Amino acid sequence: MIEIKVPELAESISEGTIAEWLVSVGEQVNKGDYIVELETDKVNVQVSAENDGVIHELLKEPGDTVEVGEVIATINENAGEEASGGGEQQIQERSQSESKREKEEKSEEITTTKTAFKEEQNETNRPIASPAARKLARELGVDLTQVKASDPLGRVRSEDVKGHANQSRADKADKPQSIDKKTSSEQKSKKSDVKTDKPVERVKMSRRRQTIAKRLVEVQHTAAMLTTYNEVDMTAINDIRKRRKEKFLEQNDVKLGYMSFFTKAVVGALKKFPRLNAEIQGDEILLKRFYDIGIAVGAEEGLVVPVVRNADQLSFAEIERNIKSLSKKVQSKKLTIEDLQGGTFTITNGGIFGSLMSSPILNAPQVGILGMHKIQWRPIAIDDERMENRPMMYIALSYDHRIVDGSEAVSFLVRIKELLEDPESLLLEG
Template sequence: MTTEVRVPTLGESVTEATVATWFKKPGDSVAVDEMLCELETDKVTVEVPSPAAGKLADIVANEGDTVGVDALLANISASDEAGADSSSKASSSSSEQTSSGGEEKPAASGGGGGGESVDVMVPSLGESVSEATVSTWFKKVGDAVAQDEMLCELETDKVSVEVPAPAAGTLAEIVAPEGETVQADAKLAVISSGEAGSAGASPPAQKEEGAGGTQYDTPPAGNGGPKGDIEDAPSAKKAMAEAGLSRDQVQGSGKDGRVMKSDVSAAVAAAKSAPAADASAPQPQRAPSPAEDADREERVKMTRLRQTIAKRLKDAQNTAAMLTTYNEVDMTETMALRSQYKDLFEKKHGVRLGFMSFFTKACVHALKEVPEVNAEIDGNEVVYKNFVHMGIAAGTPQGLVVPVIRDVDSKSFAEIEGAIAEKGKRARDGKLSMAEMQGGTFTISNGGVYGSLMSSPILNPPQSGILGMHKIQERPMVVDGEIKIRPMMYLALSYDHRIVDGKGAVTFLVRVKEALEDPRRLLMDL
């Protein structure tokens, strides 16, 4: 008896989907409700379970095909019906494992030695994330892998995702090489486990051509450090792969010799400066030709995150009537208050007292008086938010991200500082989920940490306002008729002029300035 596998209901107004990944291949045994494949729609990823137990007889809709609701995906037959086909596939797979010279090649399916093949699939990428780019492989074909050992790193629009090995064995095949874009739950590689896996436990020292014809020369990053079990930072592994450096060419400065991204940058800089140091006296130079200039150029594909940032920022400029107003704030009182209580604050709450909590509180205070800065436009309607979900822009090795701290209007200084520290760390490690970067109503961007003296921040749509903080710079100011040196900071508020008038924008910025110049106003709600 044959059971049909069909496309399930995809949701309201969704009429078609793309077959992202098959987790089984024809001839494989399947159990009831075992996941067979994954479909991708405009917004969500849908898993298709097996409606019956048996063997996967054939696949009708291959990976990458677009299918409609209730379309036929595959057929499942009873175990005895597919037995002959399965055994012939196993025999063919077994014969392919031996080369003409008698060497055993990594195979995508278990045969002869009793081993089994385990597919390495793209893990869940988060809501509304449908694809990723394979940024770095930390293992090569033929390498022995332990269960849960990191195999590769994927890069999505917002976060980096590490892919662990689902089983111990040997990496038999890499299906998706570095730089390839894969759909959610697509097949990345095949691990030969069991006896077949243990047979290839020692990785070859020479260049080896893996399944699919991809060649790997450099040893896997992270295994050449002081200890074999020390994992280098994912961003460092990616940087080493992009720079063409092996692990032993980089000196790690992290814990237990772990390589950080800064170590890779230092190694690249050292490699570039070495030839210059050995160069002889400068000779008269001629102007290089365009062809010679092209040889010295390097083209690197934009990361998915960078593409998303570029698109969103340009959309903001094209959609909103964006305008920026400026003011300056004397940080004397805020700095004095922070200096007076920072040690006691950290001792009691376990987090450091920074300036961001003061600015967050000041913005919340100002947003109550000018609610349109905290609103958004939806068609012909203005949506006023009776809460404040504050986006805190953070620079990471992968690019700019904006984690959102929810309901900051009801949080204390300590709760705000704790949330900023926790989300900032996870942002730098690429561990933020999509949900943590959505739903913000207002954003603060602190370019001052990089030395920016003044800038015009770009809106984070659909928000109507963003505050730009800048460097605290001592300047001569006239105070009570006298010239005094004061720690001053320029503030910039970019706003959507379609919803926020100039009066409201200026009032908002003045209220932030007043709250920071006299922090006691925050306590008294003045």
């Protein structure tokens, strides 16, 4: 038997969740075929078979948490040969031999399991149960020692837990609630702030959503985060895009968007204010002399931040192609962990959703994030006497005040404003 193990995912990721099995027991697979999809803190990873054969056993169920190196399935690499021929007698002999061996293994397994079960019951009173059953029991608040196993080996499975939970609910419905039970129920209802007589839906958070929630809270607890604001007159950029968009598309096979201008402006400002392109490590500041800019992209499972590498060395067209490629990966769920690692500064654009003003949260361990917003026509005073309608955008910089002073952050944002309002300077400064 060939064991299928959870592969190395990334340096910072040691476990994942079985999101979906792409094969079933008895199915023929070839080397390279995807057999399972794992959900990690950052992206979904598809694990492929390393050998030809037939799926013999799936050891984990969807929703189970698995660690790197853990065996999650087995493949019978000889099954295809047995099915393809070799003589009826040979097949029969193999079948009889395997049947005998399986019976012996089954008998040994039953004896071992029952012995282990008795020992475990005697020593710890802890029932034998599948990982999925234990997980479900925790979610439903079921005591596994009270669950009757239907498995002849005495192993509690998910269906046993469900049956026990359903029976318990039915029994409670038939009995009048005591004062203690009513109090407990009221406390539970108050805790969830959900009235039971109203339609509700309880949806389990995905691993990625849990990670996003955890890290955003951690940032606000560990960083001295502040936000400063400014506004940009987008007239000059709009003029360039209007004049150059057709020729740019024809020459580069990609549209000239706003993000390449903002990426170039951020790089130019980071070169002048290097503390915004840093991170804190203990009592040291790690100043990064490279410019890998993260571009926040909204996905169905949650926000992800793929990285445009070496943005200072890329042309406008190369930046736009990188962003287009990464966006396609996000939508098709083909983003890799490498696409998300190592960013030095992040840009997020709430304007595509209609946001006029917001305060972005830092993408740790980075110490700066720039927020773009909706372009809106507003009357602007040109001088003491003239007013003009201009396409204006509010921009926001959230920064870690532990290493970035307020004056430095304000100056950084002003520099971005200057570069965007004079786009030709981006060729020199960006």
